[in-house]
Amino acid sequence: MSKVIGQRVTRYDGMSHVTGETKFVDDQVVPGTLTVKALRSPVSKGKIKNLDISAAAKMPGVAGIITAADVPCNAFGLVPDQPVLVSEDIRYRGEAIAAVAAVDEDAAMEALEKIGLDIQEQQAVLDPLESMKEGAPQVRPEGNLQMWDGHDYRQVNLGDVDQAFEQADEIVESTHLHPSVEHAPMEPICSLAVPHAGPKLTVYTVSQALYFHLGMLCGILQMEPGSVQCKQWKAKTGSAWRHNTGYADVNYIGGTVGGGFGGKNDIMADHVAALLALKTGRPCKWRWTRAEDLLYSTFRGAWHITIKDAVTKQGRIIGRQMTSIRDAGAYASLNPYVVEKHCYLGAGPYFIPNVRVRGYCVYTNKPPASSMRGFGITPAAFATEVQLDKIADRLGMDPWEVRLTNAFRKGEYTPTKRVLNSVAMIEVLQNLAAKAGVELPGHLKAMASTQERG
Amino acid sequence: MAEGEFYRAASPREAAGLLAQHGGAARVLAGGTDLMVAVNKRKFKPQVLIYLGDAGMSGISQEGDALLIGAATPLNEILASPLVADKAPLLATAIKQMASPAIRNAGTIGGNLANASPAADTATPLLVLGASLKLVGAKGEREVPLAEFFTGPGQSVLAADEIIAQVKVPAQSAEAKWAYRKVGKRKAQSLSVVSVAVYCPLSGGKVSGVAIALGAVAPTPLLATEAAGLLNGKALDEATIAAAAKAAAEATSPIDDARGTAWYRKRASEAVVKQLLTELAG
Amino acid sequence: MHTLELTVNGQTCRVEVGLKTTLLEVLRDKLYITSPKVGCNTGDCGTCSVLLDGVLVRSCITNALSVQGKSVTTLEGITEPGDIHPLQKAFHEHYGSQCGFCTPGMILASKALLDVNPSPTRDEVKQALSGNLCRCTGYVKIIDSVLAAADEMKS
């Protein structure tokens, strides 16, 4: 019946990609555009004692410099805890302190060198395990651990895990470390803000989420620091949507992004470009160097994941306890959401009747980690799937059999008690075996997701 | 802002003269694959550039039993050269694994050596083949064996007013066996974590004049002479190979960096030397 | 400032450049040719690839003054109105492009290969494109595209 759905139609924008006609943010040409460069912190933690931009402002070619004092609401993010520019407390190496708009890169860089910066360096904490300890250096005033409902972890509790460990034939335990990984899209972070007569601003953005960032940018540009709204939303943290006004004043242009992978879900450059455009009255472009992109943009924070499984001789996992620690870096970004998602589904595609997951979101003096393809589930998949093979190894079972034995079936439920109705784990594994040329034994071939567990 | 001076040297001698004239402010530019990275990263602001592309320093020829390779010859030109394939296939094999096609199209053999990087990938094959360099200065020229060229990371015997004009590579003996291997962070476009070149002339089943060089495991590309000495005059049996591999690893003095640790470099040095010698023995 | 004269996509151009100006800056900032991208400025990613006298180079680390009198081809230069290059057609039809940012460099690297080797093996295509990074496609469909173009160009 379907004529178009399911068909191998060519990419909608394929022809403009292959002819080079596609315009990314950096390809927009607006005459008179100024080059933006930022002064970044050389230390991981410290207090700014003195910041003097007077000499830099007099440098030839400099059109404007902004510092924290120029940011109307200097707190943004899902949990609005991150300053656009540091006013006093530096929380990671590379954190932006001031930004210059100048006629070209040389002028901007030379001006940066003239900014007087006096920092009192403080003891930083880079290891999330250290940061969790009592008495660790404080990363942010809200504390080093993200709070959820009075707990310093997000939890999932299903059934009785302790009883499962008592009933188990084998207990298999392992700890895994998933490293910090960078999105590394081919298109680096770039923003171009063009001011117009009147209060209008056009922002060309690499954002993966135009509206999400439109709201945030309007908040940064218009809300007074310490305003009632700012305080209210800070108090409410967990909320995803902050009411802001000013949509009519900003047109966010984007939609064509040179790769994102979750690396363009946070405002990275738009706020600074916009503030400088408003201050100088001229178009301002902030294109990060690849080094800045690798060193200071968001990334998939590292994870420590410890799994303890209660297993029967037949290979059934009857209980699973996971303790997961996310190295979030200095600010919330999307970290709390990443940890939540990890907790909901991190135990994997298997029906385990007793599950306890504790996910910690731990702040350290690193650039803020955030979303990356797979949110908290990618590191969980690494840990749990290696764990599955460890179980198979311990029991002397085939890795295919362990997975097919435990795979979710229709009508079963996840650790949050969501009942599943569109289930295909068994079929997907069977297809994989067929494609890979692995001959499964008859009883595994005969399994189906729609069969009730025997 | 001073915009600086750009010269197109017509000969190596002229380039050297310009270097002498401008002192520390001047740099030579060939393919630019290293220089321009430094410029773009603002590590270095050029004031005087002396371009070598028109200095007649490019091309490959044969002189007696040796190949003469102009220092400004792009790496891919060397890789594509039938002469090199015939007389110095070890060099071609190493070049094929360097950087990426586009970089090899611009990057030159002289540039690779002049930077004196411990990880310079042309250095190890050239060391084992006994290559020498023609250095041209403002006042004259001299020939320096490559083995005496490097003095430290980023340092060489090249004087401030000298450039590498030519690389002389003795032809490989037709009977000689040779092997090259590079371990990187990935399979292409990767700087060496360890690289090893082995050149092994044979006579009557015994090896003589064998040379082993290792890259990225010491302050300079390294000729493992002691290890080679253990092989000369011997048959390549398992015990001899193991001893030589151990000696080669002992000669290294690696560091930790973004690409690997000292521990790994030492271990891999031994393993790769062993594997290459075993391959040659087979 | 120094005066640089070069041919870009068949047209002679004269621009004023500094000592540290790159070919990429000439193309993008002075000639407004935007298919070569700024992906890294260190020669590591390949998004700035162009053909210089027919040879594949990284325009981001090519000193502008070193290309005096030479001929540069960008993706725009192989795009005839209404008649695209077989490589462009193949990249479109075989999904050799996802976000599109690496695509101009990828197609030029492929052209550099097919110009000297009209019947490459799969492995030769991989070798030729090994310096052009793509974070979206996993390369499979890019390689498929190049091989398809090679087939088409032969027939």
Place this chain on the structure above:
Amino acid sequence: MKKIGKGIAAGFYPSGMSGGGDSSQAMVKVQPDGSAVVTVGSCDIGQGCKTIMAQITAEVLGIDYEAVKVVNDDTDNCPLSFGTFASRVTYVDGLATKMAAEDARRILFEIAAVMLECSEDVLEAVDSQIRVKGNPDKSLSIGEVAGAGTFGMRKFILGLGHYMRDPAAMDPETCECDPFCTLAWAASFAEVEVDTETGEVEILRLVNSYDVGKAMNPTHLEGQIDGGATMGVGAAMSENLHPFFPSLEFQPDNLGDYAIPTTMDVPDMESVIYECPSTNGPYGAKGIGEMTANTPGPAIVNAIHDAVGIWITNLPATPEKVLRALDAKGA
């Protein structure tokens, strides 16, 4: 010595934001010539948002894919979307687009019913025509209907759609909740060769198997699967932003040292696609954009274990980690 091993891994992944509450809106405007413009607020980050929205619009309106234009450029013109993340676009924007196209089709039917003198519920939109079901002779081209509707009846053929899953209520102690739209399922098979002396691992084969609900565009899917798998290979083998974790020392600042896979680092991957429809996604579709990076890594690590009997519990599986684990096993 070189040893070969095989490994597998399985996984699942939700479409849309966990916890719900994420909105997407869409508008489908039918032009007087019968072509259509679909406007959404989500970005195309390479995953193919524009292609899929055009396909859905064409399917619902019964017009050619080439007759659909997609606009997603800016917030002045485009309706709200939370954005392109959480594998939500095909599912959430897809539903909004389908609703909007159906809404536009409803308006076309209203117009055509007058022109064909029939009731709206006997009409179908197919082959660029509006026609009476079972009576193909009684038909009009969509262009005729749209033209007559626009100019003759002063109709604005604009369909609107908005999809948002309600935010999930959650028990704070157990976390009992219904936090996602649907789940897609995946598994990977890897075959590797391990050099026991240098610790180098070569991936010889990588096969990926997916349930996608509905393969909206199979070529698209294969591209996503290959691309995600390659990202999985990078994380498993060579990528590490803090190689001396937790220290920031030797942090790579260029794409030579931050080693994402090149053409030479991934094998020619194979994939197999299965369709177990989601109960409420567009045409049964599920989102798989993110999960494609999840199973290849552990399959590779399990294959390394199969080859040489070591567990890599700290990614990436660099030659050094392989060698150290082999040493520890031997000791």
